[in-house]
Amino acid sequence: MWLKTLLGFFVSLSLSLSLMLNTAYLLPLPREVYLLLGFVGGIVLWGVIMTMFYCASGVGRLMWYCGTLLVISLAINGAFMLGVFA
Amino acid sequence: MKASTVRHAVEAHGWVGLIISVPLFIIFWAGAVTLFHPEVERWSTMPHYPLSGSEATLPLDEVVEDKIAQYDFDSSHRLRLHLPGEHTPYLWMELPLLEPLPEASGHHAQHVHLMIDPVSGETLSTSEPFQLADFINQLHFNLKLPQGLYLVGIVTFFFLVLVMTGLVIQLKNLFKNFFLYRNNSTTRSQVNDIHTVVGVISLPYGLMYALTGVMFNLSIIFQITTMITLYQGDMQTMMEDAGFASYQAEMTEQAASMPDLDTLLQKVEAQANTTVHTISIQNYGDQSALIGFSVLENGSFARSVDRFYQLSTDSFPEAMNPQQHNLFTDGVNMLFSLHMANYAGVDLRLLYFLLAIGVCAMIVAGNLLWMTKRQKQSRHARTLAVMRGLTLGGTMGTITATAMAFLLERVLPVALTDRGEWMMTGFGLTLLLSVVMAYLNRRYLRYLGWSCVLSALLLLGVVVVDSTLMTAVIASLWQAGFPQVAAISLGLLLFALLLGGLGLLLLRREAKQSITMQAGHL
Structure with missing residues (x-):
């Protein structure tokens, strides 16, 4: 359970932060709207992913799914930050 | 699923x-x-510190100038006024000081917090007892x-x-x-x-x-x-x-007379149908003075805004006061x-x-479920006792400790140095003692029952003090338009009766269980 908790906590946090950042780059939202959406949505998403970790039989498969999604999401954020899509 | x-x-x-x-x-x-x-x-x-309930309060400027003259005021920091209203009947002033007051005075910070009677302007307390x-x-x-x-x-x-x-x-x-x-x-x-x-x-x-x-x-x-x-x-x-923009005004070192705070306050309240609850003043008495009004919009659910007045322009500049939410x-x-x-x-x-108390009951019930399941397994007795002490003692102990804190808040002398610290220490020690008692007591129903009874007795002690030593002042406060004091005493009495009843119920159930178990052994 400790492994699930520690892995789940940090992976779900990173993933939710990164996915919310994707919405800021990909959706044409005013900044104040994004700030509220990212704040509330990010926390809900964090909780949902953490719950998925706890409900899974093992962490291996979930880690693979989350890891893949995180890499894609980070790549999109990185591209925007480096100005590739500017 | x-x-x-x-x-x-x-x-x-x-x-x-x-x-x-x-x-x-x-x-x-x-x-x-x-x-x-x-x-x-x-x-x-x-x-x-009873108040008369009169609505004729002193002008804010008069109070501010009077208090500033009494202390070594540092005008380069923010002076804050928390106005009397729904949250507090007193006027609270947070006054920044050039030199911290000596420790013996009960203050350790660069600010002094004054509790002021808004009608007479008298400082009622400086030590937050x-x-x-x-x-x-x-x-x-x-x-x-x-x-x-x-x-x-x-x-x-x-x-x-x-x-x-x-x-x-x-x-x-x-x-x-x-x-x-x-x-x-x-x-x-x-x-x-x-x-x-x-x-x-x-x-x-x-x-x-x-x-x-x-x-x-x-x-x-x-x-x-x-x-x-x-x-x-x-x-x-x-x-x-x-x-959440904040504005910093640089001191110009040019003296200037401050505007009438009450007039400004009325202007802010009238402009957008709001109620001002806090005023903060930067660079008091300087040409660069900036006065912030924290307001709540009347009629809205919870819309809170800040309005800023600039002394140098004698206005509420648009750049600092955007109209759009x-x-x-x-x-x-x-x-x-x-x-x-x-x-x-x-x-x-x-x-x-009630919902919060329900969640508290849910937490204790969850712990009991875990405890009874493990107790039946009869393994790791020491670990089980530690968990029982931490969980049941920690949860029920918080209720008993709160009752103790209420009692101490009422009976400790007002002039006692570090009165607040004594109250908090009482809370902490009661909580610690509860954890130890839960650790030592294997029969959790008996522990829960006695905890409830003890908490009820402590709360009844508060009610007894209120209804004997404080009756006259509580009654006069009620008549002056402050029924909250009596309402809290009544609430404590109701809670004490509920806790006492629950405690006795649990103890009776525990006694029945013991008799059944003894009969089973025979």
């Missing part, structure tokens, strides 16, 4: 629940009490621990996960067994039903609290990420986008108000209170 998913959710629900049960209980318990923060503060303070309401509020927000804000944030996040895993477990039976309570079943089934029924009924409430709790305590994670990525480290712009600020203020119930009257806050 797959059976294995539910099984894993049950495992995680129990495991996480047990680990966070004590801090979560303290957070919810203190949160339930702090819903009545203004009333508890009045109950603590007003019998010692009544700290019960603030202490309970701090317990709720940060458990009164260093870095407690983040600890509470993490605990609240796991509470959010508990709500979600609970939903996974109960999803199939959410409507079918909505109010299922098997009165004639075993104790274990009854405890299980209490846990489930309260959990299901308080689901929206629990979800709102979990979400807003994480938002307020762990917002720093989201702020830092957003600032670094979207704003390239520009904190000022991010705060402006979020509607900020969605983020409005949203966060709304969620904050939902969390604190500060928009609500006493009736709705009572409902919040």
